[in-house]
Amino acid sequence: MTWADLGPLLWQASTESAYMVGVSTVLTAVGGLLLGVLLVLTGRGGLLAARPVNLILGLIVNVGRSLPFIILLVAIIPFTRAIVGTTIGTSAAIVPLTVGAIPFFARIVETAIREVDRDVIAAARAMGASRAGIVFKVLLREARPGLVAGLTITVVALVGYSAMAGVVGGGGLGDLAIRYGYQRFENTVMVATVVLLVVFVQLIQTLGDLVVRWLSHK
Template sequence: MTWDDILPLLWPATVETAVMVGWSTLLTALLGLPLGVALVVFDRGGLRPLPALKSALGFVVNVGRSLPFIVLMIAIIPFTRLVVGTTIGTAAFVVPLTVGAVPFFARLVETALREVGADVVQAAQAMGASRTAIVVKVLLPEALPGLVAGLTVTVVALVGYSAMAGTLGGGGLGDLAVRYGYQRFETLLMIVTVVLLLVIVQVLQSFGDRVARRLSHK
């Protein structure tokens, strides 16, 4: 296989990976952020202590984080089919990618929020701020650098998950590496795919780190 054969295969696979990671990142942020906030707010000593609810949420998050992604993909096949009507293709694998990443990101959100100084929250409470205002105007802005760093780690993990999804028909660079690089013994294509994945991860990590540093300096 030559470069003329590889390039036409590489571009569509890269686009499929970008679509899977992009949509799953968006959904993960939308679902994982409030879940992480809830883990902090409902904890003992939180803004709205509900230990039983916090424990239940923590259990769900821990279960989600403990499952290997390839097992999760298989386990939620009925749910994936219910949501998108199919279990094969790029759109279908956005579902397990999101389900796998939400608990992971929620814990990172929780960690970032816990790093906000208690004195800042107490000052807002002394000024009569509501719980919602404290979360929106104090906790989240103060924790923003950590939240960006956590999201960056999550996106990098999603790139790896998306490559794994290719082994079960998810498309993208993982599928390309399996079908051509592994099954057809195309060593050059395998090397190119691995290098491209490494480059994508490095670019995403560097960009996220730069944004987090800029936010921390403000």
């Protein structure tokens, strides 16, 4: 395969991977942030302490994190079909990507929020701040560097997950590597996809580090 033939394939696969990772990142950020905040609020000493609820949420997160992504892809095929009407393609791949990443990010969110100085929370309570005010103006605000760092790690993981989605026809660089690189023994395709994935990860990590550094100095 010549570079003239490979170029359009790499461009299409790259845009598909960017689409999968981009959409699943937004959904993961929303779902993981909500779940992580609930884990903190319902935990011992939390603003909405509820031990049974916390145990159920913790169990959901632990089960989600313990499943290898390749198994999750297959296990939730009926759910994926119910959501998007198909199990093949980039839109279908977004479902398992999001389901697999939300528990991962939720634990990171929980850890970042728990590292917020308890004295700051106590001071907000003493000043009569509402629960919502404490969550949005204290917990999330103080935890921003940790949250962004955690989201960066999650996005990097999503890039890897999106490549694995190619095994089941999810599209993107992983699908290109499987169909053209592995099945047709085109080493050039394999090398090109690996290089692009490395570039993606480096760009994401660099951008995330810059944002964390900026937030830490504010």
